Amino acid sequence: MLKYGTDKSSQADSEIFSFFSETPPNFVDEPDVTSKIIGDFGKWQLRISILMAVLKLPIAWYQLNIIFMAPPQDFWCKKPTAFGKYTEKEWRKMCCPRVEEYPCLIFEPDLLLLDPSMDKTMIPLVPCPKFIYDKRVFKRTITSDWNLVCDRHWLVHLCQGVMMWGIVLGGIIFGIWADKRGRQFPLMVGIVIQAVTSYIASVIPWYWLFLCNWFILALASGGIGVISFVISMEVVSGKWRTIVPVIYQLPFGLGSAVMAILAYYFRDWRKLEFALATLSSLYIFYWLWVPESPRWLLATGQTEKAAATLKDIARQNGDDWSLRDIRQIIRDHDVMREPDPGFMSFLRSKNMRVKTFLLSMNWFCTGLAFYAFAQYLGSIGRNIFMAVSVTGIISTLGGLTCIVVITRYGRKTTVAVYVLVTSICFVLILITPRGKYSNDWPRLLFAGIGFGGIAGTIPALYLFSGELFPTLGRNVGVSGVTTFARIASMVAPVIVSLDGYLSDLPLMILAFITFAQLLLLIPLPETKGAPLPDTLEQAEHF
Structure with a gap:
């Protein structure tokens, strides 16, 4: 077991670990057999x-x-044969009530045909029997x-x-x-x-x-x-x-x-x-x-297979180890590991319960922002292809910048900065009018930066979460709180579906949630430069 006050090299090994991974890395600082053999x-x-x-x-x-x-794909009700003398534009104008965004309901065609100019308040609405889809951009969609x-x-x-x-x-x-x-x-x-x-x-x-x-x-x-x-x-x-x-x-x-x-x-x-x-x-x-993971082979006691695999890997790395020497190293590092406590143990401790709750809510907000915004991208600008490709490239850059920022500034500060950037970008997209600029480039730019902010938030939040949980229980702790990001991914489609009531309502909700996330960060302590806690008791007093 590590001592409270672990050295900097051990702390560095657990620094920035995955974004959007489903399983956190093993933080327990055990004697490393594989690194001795394969580097x-x-x-x-x-x-x-x-x-x-x-x-x-x-x-x-x-x-x-x-x-x-x-x-997003425009559609309208198919023109009946009886309306053949009217153009498609005239038909679309006369068949739909002006209050409807889409022609789900149309005026009764038989009555409309008698006198297209009559008072339409007297004509009942009926479901459209068949739709026509705009195929200028997409030839076929599941829609x-x-x-x-x-x-x-x-x-x-x-x-x-x-x-x-x-x-x-x-x-x-x-x-x-x-x-x-x-x-x-x-x-x-x-x-x-x-x-x-x-x-x-x-x-x-x-x-x-x-x-x-x-x-x-x-x-x-x-x-x-x-x-x-x-x-x-x-x-x-x-x-x-x-x-x-x-x-x-x-x-x-x-x-x-x-x-x-x-x-x-x-x-x-x-x-x-x-x-x-x-x-x-x-x-x-x-x-x-x-090949099979040599660490897994060692962890499950398959030492002969592990030794053979490690020998082959060492050869590929330019080292020449004999099977005898490898077996000896494996025997020398045969150590027992204490079991991790369950996730519920953190909920029974007063201080850790608060931190676990705040981290869980932070992960929920981050996961919801990513998955809902990813689905919402299609309505950001006129060119959906450019919107998705640009945001993908910028999100990659956002992940890279996190490496630089988080080593210079605190974990909590880094998360807050990236969340704030994302929040501001959501607001800027909302207040920028559609169609005013070529290809809606300002909205597209803000979307890309916002996505980059999310991409920077996630690795920083992973590191922050891992350092708040103790070594004995860090795996289960981080797994538990990140589960809320996956729960958010299931809620995201519901948020996006609200665009049927108001086109920008999903983005309004995301802007509110990301700003609220900043408040959830305030009570949490900064972990940069602090010794990693090993036990639940040490984490409780952190």
Whole structure:
């Protein structure tokens, strides 16, 4: 066990760890067998780190492609044959009540045909029998394929809700499986399921069957996210546990930019899904490139397999170890680890209960801002492709700046700064008029900076959360509070659906929530430069 007042190198090893990861890293400072044999970072670690980071591309595609599957799309009621002498513009003008934003209800066509100029207050409204969709930008969407408009519009948000639920459950199921069966096999199963279900999604003709398939895809995506992050943490040691987990997250923003480029080229959600499935299928080669985690092999007592794996890795890193020497090092570091306390133990302690509650609410606000704003991007500017690609690139830069800011300023201060930037950008988007500037570039710029603010908030909040929980219980503590971000991801589709009442209502809610998050930070203590607590008693007095 660490002593209270751990040295700076140990503290640095637990600095900036993942953003948007489902499982926190192991903070317990145990004797590191693998680093003695294969080093903290070498050619093999570099290759595996890159392979795991590249997995964030499909994770971004499937978490965010609802933006291009169901983008904002104009539609109107199909003109009956009897109105053939009228132009499409004249028909659309006469058939709909002016108070309706969309033509879900139209005037009774038979009565309207008798005298189009008559007082329409005397004509009853009836449901539109068939819709026509504007295909100037998108040739096909799930909205147009399955008529997900008017009283069926909620089914669009159900798709994203199912995706988020699947990611949560997939993280749990695959996480447990990976702890019992190893990292490699569950990871490959997730990759195969993800590719196959993506292919199926591109051709499936029925909405409800699509939704079931979509849920299975989400399970696989959630599992890949958990396992790839764990592997990225397990292959490195020392200061690289600060750097690699942050770099691991950066392709997420690039993934959304790649998706926007593909969507711009295809303009058809089925072709886009097929293209993403094809790219995702390339990850099957990981079976040849990613071995079982030597740390997991050691943790489960498979010392012979671990020794053979470590010998091969050391060879790739340019070191020549004999199996005999490796076995001896493993025996010398065979230590017992005390079990972590349960999450409920933090709720029974007065001080930790307050900090746990405040951290949980901070994670909920951050998760809601990310997932809801990601879905809202389609309505930010006139060019949805530019909006998504620009925000993806800027969010990558936001994650990079966090590394610099958080090492110079306090953790609490860094979180507050990025949250404030996000809040201000939400307000600026609200007060900037639509359509006044070319491509709505000011709104697009504010959206990109706001997304960058969220991208900077998350790694800083991860570090801040980890340093407030004690070493014995840090894993379960961080896992517990970050669960609220995943709960927020399920609430996000509901927030976005409020645009049916007022177009900017979702953004108004997000602006209020992010400003409120600043108040939730005030009671929390700053952790920069403070010794990490080891026990619950030490954390209680921090």
